Amino acid sequence: MPSLFRTVVLGLGAALVSGAAAQSVQPSNQQLASPEVERKVDALLKQMTLEEKLGQLVQYNDAGHIAATAAQLAINPEAKEQVDAMQLAAEGRLGSMLNTVGAEHTNAFQRAAVEKSRLHIPLLFGADIIHGFRTIYPEPLGLAATFDPELVRELSRMSAEEATTAGIRWFYSPMVDISRDARWGRTAEGAGEDPYLGAAMARAYVQGYQQDDLSKPDSVAACVKHFAAYGAVEAGREYNATDMSDIRLRQVYLPPYQAAVEAGAATIMSAFNALNGVPATANPYLLQQILRKEWGFNGFVVSDYTAVMELQNHGIALTPAEAARKAILAGVDVDMMSHYYDTQLPELVRTGQVPMSVVDEAVRRVLRVKFALGLFEHPYARGTEVTSAVPEHRALVRRAAEESFVLLKNEQDTLPLAKKALKIALIGPLGDDPLQMLGAWSGGPELREVVTVRAALEARAKQYGGSLTVVKGTEIQGTSNAGFAQSVQAARQADVVVMALGESGTMSGEAGSRAFLGLPGNQESLLEAVAQTGRPVVLLVFSGRPLELRQAARHAAAVLEVWFPGTEAGNAIADVLYGDVSPSGKLPMSFPWTVGQEPLYYNQFPTGRPPAPGMDLTQPPGPDSRFVSRYIDAPNAALFPFGFGLSYTRFSYSKVTLSRRAVPLSEATREDAKKLITATVTVTNTGDREATEVVQCYVRNLGASVEQPVRSLEGFRRVTLKPGEAKVVSFDLGFPELAFYNKDSRKVIEPTHYTVWIGGSSLANQEASFDITSDAGAGHTPGR
Ligand code: BGC
Numbered sequence: 001m002p003s004l005f006r007t008v009v010l011g012l013g014a015a016l017v018s019g020a021a022a023q024s025v026q027p028s029n030q031q032l033a034s035p036e037v038e039r040k041v042d043a044l045l046k047q048m049t050l051e052e053k054l055g056q057l058v059q060y061n062d063a064g065h066i067a068a069t070a071a072q073l074a075i076n077p078e079a080k081e082q083v084d085a086m087q088l089a090a091e092g093r094l095g096s097m098l099n100t101v102g103a104e105h106t107n108a109f110q111r112a113a114v115e116k117s118r119l120h121i122p123l124l125f126g127a128d129i130i131h132g133f134r135t136i137y138p139e140p141l142g143l144a145a146t147f148d149p150e151l152v153r154e155l156s157r158m159s160a161e162e163a164t165t166a167g168i169r170w171f172y173s174p175m176v177d178i179s180r181d182a183r184w185g186r187t188a189e190g191a192g193e194d195p196y197l198g199a200a201m202a203r204a205y206v207q208g209y210q211q212d213d214l215s216k217p218d219s220v221a222a223c224v225k226h227f228a229a230y231g232a233v234e235a236g237r238e239y240n241a242t243d244m245s246d247i248r249l250r251q252v253y254l255p256p257y258q259a260a261v262e263a264g265a266a267t268i269m270s271a272f273n274a275l276n277g278v279p280a281t282a283n284p285y286l287l288q289q290i291l292r293k294e295w296g297f298n299g300f301v302v303s304d305y306t307a308v309m310e311l312q313n314h315g316i317a318l319t320p321a322e323a324a325r326k327a328i329l330a331g332v333d334v335d336m337m338s339h340y341y342d343t344q345l346p347e348l349v350r351t352g353q354v355p356m357s358v359v360d361e362a363v364r365r366v367l368r369v370k371f372a373l374g375l376f377e378h379p380y381a382r383g384t385e386v387t388s389a390v391p392e393h394r395a396l397v398r399r400a401a402e403e404s405f406v407l408l409k410n411e412q413d414t415l416p417l418a419k420k421a422l423k424i425a426l427i428g429p430l431g432d433d434p435l436q437m438l439g440a441w442s443g444g445p446e447l448r449e450v451v452t453v454r455a456a457l458e459a460r461a462k463q464y465g466g467s468l469t470v471v472k473g474t475e476i477q478g479t480s481n482a483g484f485a486q487s488v489q490a491a492r493q494a495d496v497v498v499m500a501l502g503e504s505g506t507m508s509g510e511a512g513s514r515a516f517l518g519l520p521g522n523q524e525s526l527l528e529a530v531a532q533t534g535r536p537v538v539l540l541v542f543s544g545r546p547l548e549l550r551q552a553a554r555h556a557a558a559v560l561e562v563w564f565p566g567t568e569a570g571n572a573i574a575d576v577l578y579g580d581v582s583p584s585g586k587l588p589m590s591f592p593w594t595v596g597q598e599p600l601y602y603n604q605f606p607t608g609r610p611p612a613p614g615m616d617l618t619q620p621p622g623p624d625s626r627f628v629s630r631y632i633d634a635p636n637a638a639l640f641p642f643g644f645g646l647s648y649t650r651f652s653y654s655k656v657t658l659s660r661r662a663v664p665l666s667e668a669t670r671e672d673a674k675k676l677i678t679a680t681v682t683v684t685n686t687g688d689r690e691a692t693e694v695v696q697c698y699v700r701n702l703g704a705s706v707e708q709p710v711r712s713l714e715g716f717r718r719v720t721l722k723p724g725e726a727k728v729v730s731f732d733l734g735f736p737e738l739a740f741y742n743k744d745s746r747k748v749i750e751p752t753h754y755t756v757w758i759g760g761s762s763l764a765n766q767e768a769s770f771d772i773t774s775d776a777g778a779g780h781t782p783g784r
Helices: 027-032 035-047 050-056 070-075 085-090 103-116 140-144 149-164 185-189 195-210 246-253 255-262 284-294 320-330 341-350 356-372 391-404 453-464 484-492 523-531 550-555 569-577
Strands: 058-061 096-098 124-127 221-227 267-270 300-302 406-410 422-427 466-471 496-502 537-542 558-561 651-653 662-664 677-685 691-702 712-721 726-733 753-759 766-773
Touching: 027 356, 035 356, 050 058, 050 341, 050 356, 058 085, 085 103, 103 124, 124 356, 140 149, 140 185, 140 195, 140 391, 149 195, 149 391, 195 221, 195 246, 195 255, 195 712, 221 255, 221 284, 246 255, 267 284, 284 320, 300 356, 320 341, 320 356, 341 356, 391 569, 422 453, 422 484, 453 466, 453 496, 453 569, 466 484, 484 523, 496 523, 523 537, 523 550, 537 550, 558 569, 677 691, 677 712, 677 753, 677 766, 691 726, 712 726, 726 753
Parallel strands: 058 096, 096 124, 221 267, 267 300, 422 466, 422 496, 496 537, 537 558, 662 766
Antiparallel strands: 406 558, 651 677, 677 726, 691 712, 691 753, 753 766
């Protein structure tokens, strides 16, 4: 890590073919391997020496190779040795670089490669730009709360435009790992727990970065990471192992990666974790069978940081040579920072342990991406370098932040605040800290350009009269109560208290696993002390993951989850606090009642002993409520479930209607079955302000050959309604939404019974049902 930026369907009965394996890849993935590009690659490959070929497969940062951690040094004490990246570039022995900062810098390396090396092959510069380059928007988990892929596409476009001015043409983004365990710090970097939402977001990032044409100078190649199932590391502990069934892998974890590949993602990063005993960096099932054979991926795979070297720690390689051999044979084309491909592969190729054809194929994939990016024509940073937040981009990142906020509680309409002379106390360690508004991996913004909550509320106080008192109260991970008295005093004198509490940006992100999920340090005690004044408390929660807010939510009249909002943090928060914008974000991950419930997600598999409807699981079990799937000391349900989020208005949902009651199996399993049935609902704004609702459609399948989740998101739509306005919202459900993986890992539809719910969260309760009927007899549904 150390870096600056941090189906085929066999229906029951008739054999019918359709689904994922048969779906064609999108044009941009095909473009990567267009006849024109292949001709160019062939011509170049013929001229390359082995050393030059291997050069394309290695990646260093500009400091050269430096082993970053004790773990890496333990594997390889030589790892301290440094390479001269500039020299390697000039000799044609370096293919790409990571996290090289600034146009001057990237151009200098590029000149060495393009002007001095024998074959003039340009370098590719990659960076961890995951939520903005200079103008920063919310982290991906916050963006997922917008349920607004179009917004994500626009933001991704914006950051590509900014970063290409510094010569960066490759983002290590999107991270599409499904994460259902809030202990895992990297939840902040992805779209949360749901595969459908995750796939929608994955597509949007890729489309925004790559446009429909990678060769445009302001396009960047996406790097979809971390393949695969990194988000399911055991116990939420970073870099830990992952073990799961193939059904779960394909049904839950793979869809976002596949969506990204289908959207044309040019590159993939293999994950640190082992999956079912085989490290992802040496896993032919993932990298060959699924990625290349089933999905037709034409781009290249890069390892994660020193992951090739780490195969020795995984215990599946005893030597650097074995690690390099296993990785390249499995399908890792580029070695990020291990220094193994360049040192080990020459001998492995000479002795035939790695066929030259395997090296050629890896080089081909790298060159494809370089040609597709047009790097040979325009290798240098484009235009004038963007070195600070772009004024014209501020409106977009402000809107993104506003849309990402999730209102979790709003007792007695505490929010929005009245636009009049209010005495406000802003208390907490996140009230005036620009750095902490940005979160993990936040590019290179100028901190003075970040709008804090304090700055924004001061501006409002000037506008409306009133006053703002600011007290830090404690540190983010503080233990001292020294600031409590001043906080309590400020609260007593205020009409309303805004508390800015939560995590620091670096408590989530890579290597940010937590075993406790409460507000860090003594912030909860501070909140309690302030709440005891009896003043209404509006709690702003900054976090890169779901926190355990059980106690905190009791003390606050209103709770707004704001994630890490980015450059326009304070302005966006003020817009929502004062009701210029009604909150519309919905949780992309379940917020637990207690950390002991983790991993926690709404789309669980059923159990043979579900608690009876209405059973009160907040109470210890009695004789009639013990032998069910439950805890004896906590409820099963999330404190705030997936899809949940309040608004300043209220929405009502009509009954759900379906376009028909039954769909014949032969129709359902057709490859192009995009619209088998349409579910419709009318949503009405019954309150008195305009607001946006995220209408969500969930599906359950009963009677299938393998058990299916109790419900799964299969559609969503953002709908803006004026007071009193009603809109009809429809969801088309087709093969992609209704199919599931059977025990043979095939995507199928079987004659079964489906329930559809539409509503404003995963607790949606307006429902309707239909059947997929076997061709033998309409209405017959096995298993019912
Ligand atoms: C992270 C990746 C990141 C890479 C390069 C690794 O430690 O896992 O997500 O892209 O470093 O900085």
